[in-house]
Amino acid sequence: MLDQPTNERRLTIARAMAEAMQQEMQRDPRVFVMGEDIAGFGGIFGNTRGLFEKFGKERVRDTPISETGFISAAVGAAMDGMRPVVELMFVDFFGVCFDAIYNQMAKNAYFSGGNASVPMVLMTSTGGGYSDAGQHSQCLYGTFAHLPGMKVVSPSNAYDAKGLMTAAIRDDNPVVYMYHKQLQGMGWLGTEPGATLNTPQEGYTVEIGKAKVVRAGSDVTLVGLAMGVHNALKAADKLAEEGVNAEVIDLVSLVPLDRETVINSVAKTGRLIVIDEDYHSYGVSGEIIATVTEHDVSKLKASPARVTFPDVPIPYAKHMEQFCLPNPDKIIAAYRKM
Amino acid sequence: MQPTKEQSLWMYENMVVSRRFEEAIEKAYLEGKTPAFNMANGPIPGEMHLSNGQEPVAVGVCAHLNADDIVTATHRPHHQAIAKGVDLKRMAAEIFGKSTGLSGGRGGHMHLIDPAVNFSCSGIIGESCGPACGAALSRTIQNKPGVAVAFLGEGAANQGAFHEALNLAGTWKLPVVFVIEDNSWGISVPKAEATAVIRNDVRAAGYGMPGHYVPGNDPHAIFDVAGEAIARARKGEGPTLIEAETYRLAGHFMGDAEQYRPKGEKDALFAKDPIPKMRERLLAEGCTATELDEIEQRADSLVADAITFARESDYAPESDALTAVFV
Ligand SMILES: Cc1ncc(C[n+]2csc(CCOP(=O)(O)OP(=O)(O)O)c2C)c(N)n1
Ligand SMILES: [Mg+2]
Numbered sequence: 091m092l093d094q095p096t097n098e099r100r101l102t103i104a105r106a107m108a109e110a111m112q113q114e115m116q117r118d119p120r121v122f123v124m125g126e127d128i129a130g131f132g133g134i135f136g137n138t139r140g141l142f143e144k145f146g147k148e149r150v151r152d153t154p155i156s157e158t159g160f161i162s163a164a165v166g167a168a169m170d171g172m173r174p175v176v177e178l179m180f181v182d183f184f185g186v187c188f189d190a191i192y193n194q195m196a197k198n199a200y201f202s203g204g205n206a207s208v209p210m211v212l213m214t215s216t217g218g219g220y221s222d223a224g225q226h227s228q229c230l231y232g233t234f235a236h237l238p239g240m241k242v243v244s245p246s247n248a249y250d251a252k253g254l255m256t257a258a259i260r261d262d263n264p265v266v267y268m269y270h271k272q273l274q275g276m277g278w279l280g281t282e283p284g285a286t287l288n289t290p291q292e293g294y295t296v297e298i299g300k301a302k303v304v305r306a307g308s309d310v311t312l313v314g315l316a317m318g319v320h321n322a323l324k325a326a327d328k329l330a331e332e333g334v335n336a337e338v339i340d341l342v343s344l345v346p347l348d349r350e351t352v353i354n355s356v357a358k359t360g361r362l363i364v365i366d367e368d369y370h371s372y373g374v375s376g377e378i379i380a381t382v383t384e385h386d387v388s389k390l391k392a393s394p395a396r397v398t399f400p401d402v403p404i405p406y407a408k409h410m411e412q413f414c415l416p417n418p419d420k421i422i423a424a425y426r427k428m
Numbered sequence: 429m430q431p432t433k434e435q436s437l438w439m440y441e442n443m444v445v446s447r448r449f450e451e452a453i454e455k456a457y458l459e460g461k462t463p464a465f466n467m468a469n470g471p472i473p474g475e476m477h478l479s480n481g482q483e484p485v486a487v488g489v490c491a492h493l494n495a496d497d498i499v500t501a502t503h504r505p506h507h508q509a510i511a512k513g514v515d516l517k518r519m520a521a522e523i524f525g526k527s528t529g530l531s532g533g534r535g536g537h538m539h540l541i542d543p544a545v546n547f548s549c550s551g552i553i554g555e556s557c558g559p560a561c562g563a564a565l566s567r568t569i570q571n572k573p574g575v576a577v578a579f580l581g582e583g584a585a586n587q588g589a590f591h592e593a594l595n596l597a598g599t600w601k602l603p604v605v606f607v608i609e610d611n612s613w614g615i616s617v618p619k620a621e622a623t624a625v626i627r628n629d630v631r632a633a634g635y636g637m638p639g640h641y642v643p644g645n646d647p648h649a650i651f652d653v654a655g656e657a658i659a660r661a662r663k664g665e666g667p668t669l670i671e672a673e674t675y676r677l678a679g680h681f682m683g684d685a686e687q688y689r690p691k692g693e694k695d696a697l698f699a700k701d702p703i704p705k706m707r708e709r710l711l712a713e714g715c716t717a718t719e720l721d722e723i724e725q726r727a728d729s730l731v732a733d734a735i736t737f738a739r740e741s742d743y744a745p746e747s748d749a750l751t752a753v754f755v
Contacts, residue, residue, distance in 0.1 A: 406536025407525030
């Protein structure tokens with residue numbers, strides 16, 4: 091892994107996101123970016139680095155700490171023909187601005203009978219694992235995916251990060267782009283090396299609504315997104331040592347959800363484990379399991395399992411947080427119980 | 429309103445305790461984070477927002493409060509917590525994630541809650557304002573004495589919650605004081621680039637309450653203005669908005685490279701460090717060096733004891749993470 095061919099461009103997710111925004115801004119004058127500390131600072135998580143220097147403050151705007159104001163402003167701008175990309179610095183802050191998101195951004199197309207569109211991207215950071223406690227570590231995938239009218243994606247690697255951002259900006263619908271902090275490639279909060287991948291220079295899209303089988307296997311299906319994919323891949327490596335072949339699915343997109351890829355995989359393996367760093371109840375893990383059981387329960391050789399964050403606020407103390415977070419060992423333990 | 433000598437010394441002592449506490453926290457925070465800075469490592473992981481330089485606002489306000497009064501604070505809460513009388517040992521232990529901490533390690537540095545002295549804080553910007561109104565309302569309904577003080581940053585004064593809370597307080601004439609610590613930065617964004625007015629005190633007019641701006645990061649000047657506001661609230665005459673100029677001597681959080689600061693700004697701020705300035709003032713007013721040295725020594729040992737307590741305390745069992753969601 092260390093000896094990469096020199097012609098490869100290994101990018102972090104942060105750089106891949108910034109590159110996609112930069113290319114789309116060059117292509118399309120309607121695209122502009124706004125959020126807190128996204129101009130000169132380049133984004134707290136590095137994902138807008140270089141944009142301000144290239145496009146200036148008209149198109150790369152630092153906002154006041156007024157999320158309701160600037161996110162609903164993005165809705166208005168999008169409906170008036172612009173293509174805003176706005177950042178909600180941590181997804182945890184959705185509490186101060188959710189009306190703009192789920193009542194306006196997500197519903198105006200429907201309320202217009204499809205005559206109006208809201209082509210905007212709301213990018214927001216998710217995830218914990220570095221002891222940032224209960225208001226800065228949540229995932230809230232299920233919260234966003236639950237509410238109709240917005241697409242929801244979350245990349246697990248830089249290749250998908252770039253292609254999804256490009257697709258999100260070009261999409262005529264609102265897209266919530268959730269990036270996991272510990273996959274960003276920012277050393278200062280620890281990073282998952284597997285997220286940094288060879289990423290083509292030229293623009294390309296990754297389809298929103300299509301899951302990926304990132305490892306083929308026949309004995310059990312491990313389904314996850316973002317950090318969950320990396321935990322699943324590590325668990326699959328360990329299981330392979332025992333002769334168990336796990337198939338790993340990266341959901342990539344929660345809305346639309348590629349149910350078919352999951353159903354087809356479980357039809358083959360007969361076993362399903364969902365890995366989700368979001369809270370246990372009423373979330374993505376329940377939705378995936380319901381998808382499979384509703385379709386054809388006879389395909390299952392064992393009860394499905396989920397490895398998730400328990401239904402408690404995220405604790406600060408490192409040992410407590412690590413105790414709660416999904417990890418490869420918990421996935422293996424879930425498999426053993428099947 | 430001028431402080432008595434006793435009050436002046438109280439303010440000085442709390443400023444020094446706060447500073448020494450943060451110096452100790454800073455040192456401990458960096459353990460395990462070198463050579464490569466990774467927030468997740470060391471005895472104090474996660475984000476760390478230091479308040480050094482901002483001590484004058486906390487002490488100038490809290491000098492007028494007692495344990496019954498309420499303070500709601502921010503993501504940068506140490507100086508405010510110390511001035512309000514939060515137990516230093518339990519606060520240190522919380523920051524180290526120990527079982528003896530205020531929440532047993534569940535909350536951490538941005539979530540210090542100490543009901544014994546009516547102190548709480550939140551990491552969500554602007555969210556100190558509403559709860560202060562509610563606490564003030566509760567005292568009014570219960571006919572109990574006590575005022576509430578909400579601390580916030582100048583960046584938070586652009587949050588909807590701030591404006592809604594001010595309107596509520598103004599409409600209901602609540603015994604609450606809003607105190608904006610204007611350190612002129614919201615992370616990397618200068619106040620002037622994010623705020624439609626030069627000074628936030630003028631915003632008070634929109635909510636039917638008096639507004640005051642206190643320049644100079646001067647504990648005595650803050651004491652004066654806050655004293656009037658808190659007395660007014662105690663008399664049932666309603667809320668006040670105060671914006672006080674202050675200095676953020678540290679980065680936004682530890683690990684912040686602060687490249688957004690204009691050249692020389694940090695040096696200029698350190699040259700105006702409020703703690704040596706206050707010491708000089710106290711000496712000029714007739715306090716003896718011995719008296720002040722004693723205060724500093726007392727602060728040192730208080731902090732040393734708190735840090736030792738924190739380090740020597742045990743971690744709670746990891747499964748404690750699953751308890752205390754409901755009482
Ligand atoms: C609602 C919300 N938006 C954004 C943030 C991220 N954030 C944390 S501190 C901060 C700057 C706050 O500035 P200010 O209110 O002036 O306080 P200071 O940090 O200067 O003490 C921001 C934007 C947050 N915690 N909550
Ligand atoms: Mg500030």
